[in-house]
Amino acid sequence: MAKKHFVIPIFIPHSGCPFQCIFCDQQKITGVKKEPLPREIDKKITDYLSTIKDRARSVRIAFYGGSFTGLPVKTQVSFLKIAKKYLDSKEIIAVRVSTRPDYIDKKILFRLKRFGVSEIELGIQSFSDEVLSSSQRGYTCAQAISASILIRRHGFLLGHQLMIGLPGDSWAHIKETAKICVSLKPDMIRIYPTLVMENTYLSYMTDYxxxxxxxxxxxxxxxxxxxQSKKIRILRVGLHPPQDKSVIKSGPFHESFKFLVLSKIWENFLVNIKKDNRRKKIISLYSSFNDFDKIIGYKGKNKEIFDCPVKKVPWLCNGYIIINFDNGKTKVYRLKFY
Ligand code: SF4
Structure with missing residues (x-):
């Protein structure tokens, strides 16, 4: 039986971070106002575990929202001891922390390893020094690269969090960031379009x-x-909707952002198929159950590409479509995305 995956998120909003990136208000994003106490973390984990009924499960604890390795060592240790207790009792399979690239060194990594941390996500945002500097991130591209290499060399799983649309960002910077990112072989990625949150530095920038x-x-x-073509797992695309959406003042926020992106990928794929077969008319298209909505697109937008019925069939694997043409031919196409 396939295992179900669960993540118990522990938010430590802005804790351990003396910086003020221009887009950041962790308290508004996470809805969590203060750093939890160790006993609160312990209780949250126990409560969460008691809600998971699946016996075939794999559970990890993840510390999000601040710069974990910037917390006072004593605090880090008190949090990690709790997580380790659940690791040792085999109730969870992994502990993940997120932090800044300049808060990684050998000593820090040894400490994390000693307490069973096996996954580290770095808030990279961009590998362009220009973008990092204009966002007041406080580290350089070279530091982000060194931290990534060090993390992998010490046997941790590596995650990269990227932001697109920061001040000074461009297609060229995004492509360069993606190229460097791929070369560092992260195991997982999060992609966030920049949103302007209330009372952040960004919300006062009239030229942004x-x-x-x-x-x-x-x-x-x-x-x-x-x-995906490099087999890097995408953990998230787009910000998780904050509790109070009115704190988002501007930017490309959409509740179904990931769906829109996946629909766009299908749209591009379908447009190319149509271009390659411009002399033929498509009379029917079959998709898997899972892909159907994305192929149809948000509010049926992709239906404009094909003037034909789209039917879902239960036996078709994800990523495959079957197209019947008016010349009697049938073709199978695969979106190499899965
Ligand atoms: S490093 Fe992270 S927590 Fe600190 S200000 Fe920047 S985004 Fe916020």
């Missing part, structure tokens, strides 16, 4: 223009295609 929703979709689709 956020990406349009369409631009963010196109850029994210490019990144996903590339990372």
């Amino acid at each position: 223009k956020a990406l349009s929703l369409q631009e963010a979709i196109e850029k994210s689709a490019y990144l996903i295609n590339l990372f």
Whole structure:
């Protein structure tokens, strides 16, 4: 039986971070106002575990929202001891932390390893020094590369969090960032289009223009295609909706952002098929159950590409479509995305 995966998220909003990146308000994003106490973390994990009924399960604990390795060592250790207790009792299979690239060194990695941490996500955002500097990230591309190499060399799983649309960002920077990212072989990726949150530095910048929703979709689709082709797992695309959405002042926010990006990838794929078969008329198209909605697109947008019925069939694998042409021929196509 396939195992179900669960992540118990522990938010430590802005803790351990003396910086102020221009887009950041972790408290508003996570809805968590203060750093939890160790006993609160312990209780949260126990409570969460008690809600998981599946016997075939794999559970990990993840510390998000701040710079874990920037916390006072004593605090890190008190949090990690709790997580390790659940690792030792085999109730969880992994502990993940997220942090900044400049808060990684050998000593830090040894400590994390000692307490059973096996996965580290780095808030990279961009590998362009220009973008990093204009976002006041406080580290350089070279530091982000060194931290990534060090993490992999010490046997941790590596995650990269990327942001698109920061001040100074461009297609060229995104492509360069993606190229460097791929060369560092992260195991997992998160992609976030930049949103302007209330009372952040960014919200006061009159010369900043956020990406349009369409631009963010196109850029994210490019990144996903590339990372999937390199077998890098995509953990998230687009910000998890905050509890109070009114804190988002502008930017390409959409509740179904990932769906829109996946639909865009299908749209591009279908347009290319149509171009390659411009002399033929498509009379029917079959998809898997899972892909059907993405092929149809948001509000049926992709239906404009084909003037034919799209039917879902239960036996077709994800990523495959079957097309019948008016010359009597049938072709199977595969979107190399899965
Ligand atoms: S490093 Fe992370 S937590 Fe610190 S200000 Fe920047 S985004 Fe926020």
